[in-house]
Amino acid sequence: MQLIDSAEPARTGEELDASRLLPFLREAIPGLEGELEILQFPSGFSNLTYLVTCGDREMVIRRPPFGSKPKSGHDMKREFTILSALQDSFPYCPAPLLYSDDTSILGAPFFVMERLRGTIIRRSLPPGSEMSPSQIRALFDRLIDVFVELHSLDPDSVGLSEFGRAAGYVERQIEGWSRRFRRARTPDVPDFESVMAWLAEKMPAAGERGRVIHNDFRLDNVVLDPNDHSRIIGVLDWEMATIGDPLMDLGASLAYWIQADDPRELLSMRLMPTHLEGAPTRAEVVERYAERSGLDVGAFDFYYCYGLFRLAGIGQQIYYRFYNGQTRDPRMGIFGHATALLERAALGVIERSDL
Numbered sequence: 001m002q003l004i005d006s007a008e009p010a011r012t013g014e015e016l017d018a019s020r021l022l023p024f025l026r027e028a029i030p031g032l033e034g035e036l037e038i039l040q041f042p043s044g045f046s047n048l049t050y051l052v053t054c055g056d057r058e059m060v061i062r063r064p065p066f067g068s069k070p071k072s073g074h075d076m077k078r079e080f081t082i083l084s085a086l087q088d089s090f091p092y093c094p095a096p097l098l099y100s101d102d103t104s105i106l107g108a109p110f111f112v113m114e115r116l117r118g119t120i121i122r123r124s125l126p127p128g129s130e131m132s133p134s135q136i137r138a139l140f141d142r143l144i145d146v147f148v149e150l151h152s153l154d155p156d157s158v159g160l161s162e163f164g165r166a167a168g169y170v171e172r173q174i175e176g177w178s179r180r181f182r183r184a185r186t187p188d189v190p191d192f193e194s195v196m197a198w199l200a201e202k203m204p205a206a207g208e209r210g211r212v213i214h215n216d217f218r219l220d221n222v223v224l225d226p227n228d229h230s231r232i233i234g235v236l237d238w239e240m241a242t243i244g245d246p247l248m249d250l251g252a253s254l255a256y257w258i259q260a261d262d263p264r265e266l267l268s269m270r271l272m273p274t275h276l277e278g279a280p281t282r283a284e285v286v287e288r289y290a291e292r293s294g295l296d297v298g299a300f301d302f303y304y305c306y307g308l309f310r311l312a313g314i315g316q317q318i319y320y321r322f323y324n325g326q327t328r329d330p331r332m333g334i335f336g337h338a339t340a341l342l343e344r345a346a347l348g349v350i351e352r353s354d355l
Contacts, residue, residue, distance in 0.1 A: 060094070195305065
């Protein structure tokens with residue numbers, strides 16, 4: 001049974017040029033020997049991730065997707081910087097090795113990091129892998145606890161005081177995602193205008209909760225010990241990390257949390273096995289997070305609705321590329337349908353909310 005996350009030959013149009021990459025790596029990283037093998041991790045819809053093997057050394061390369069892209073969402077130097085800063089204070093980061101903005105090598109800036117060998121659970125448990133309800137609960141409880149560990153970090157103490165601005169973070173996110181969604185909207189998806197208006201009206205009063213936030217924290221972005229799936233050994237995909245309100249980060253993560261009693265249409269788009277017996281509900285996640293972090297979660301309808309809207313914005317930016325022929329990846333064609341589902345979910349939150 002294969003429990004280690006595996007890579008495959010690169011998708012057509014997303015190959016890397018080994019003849020340019022190998023001499024660069026040999027000069028930049030001492031001790032590399034042997035020929036270069038390049039494979040691609042097939043999951044993910046944003047930055048492209050490759051497994052690069054040189055002799056017995058395994059490394060991972062991250063580069064932006066080919067075609068049109070929002071600059072801030074694919075800043076390789078930003079991701080490299082935060083991994084470097086968190087090495088001594090958050091023991092789940094893969095070790096960064098180098099960053100390059102020389103576009104003559106791969107056609108875009110990129111960075112290289114050590115590979116973390118472990119299990120990554122995506123939509124379902126790995127084939128042949130069985131977990132009891134108590135093991136499922138232990139896994140997700142640990143996921144929440146690591147999230148709280150991240151949010152407990154003081155940006156000043158880890159050298160990230162200039163990495164983002166806590167003041168005005170919530171307002172910037174609502175305005176920024178509204179602007180990005182309108183710009184990426186295609187004629188075949190809903191307009192989200194009523195959701196954007198509600199979020200603008202219900203923004204909580206500005207606070208001082210400036211913490212390191214991941215902005216894409218979910219189960220398929222963590223690496224598990226293949227011998228103990230309740231033990232997290234790595235957290236990946238830091239491309240959207242910044243300094244901001246941790247409850248916005250939690251709301252963004254819960255947008256992916258599809259539970260067993262959700263409508264069938266939402267269950268059809270789940271990306272994690274959060275529907276299994278033993279998995280906590282969204283309410284239970286918020287309760288555990290509040291208990292561990294000590295933060296007031298009384299206005300969480302706002303944060304969850306924001307998370308659903310933000311996820312729609314991310315998906316719509318991806319779908320825009322597909323709709324306009326900027327990518328040939330067939331997986332991206334489903335995102336227009338997802339936008340409609342997410343609008344209905346957000347409107348349901350608004351209808352039930354007492355904010």
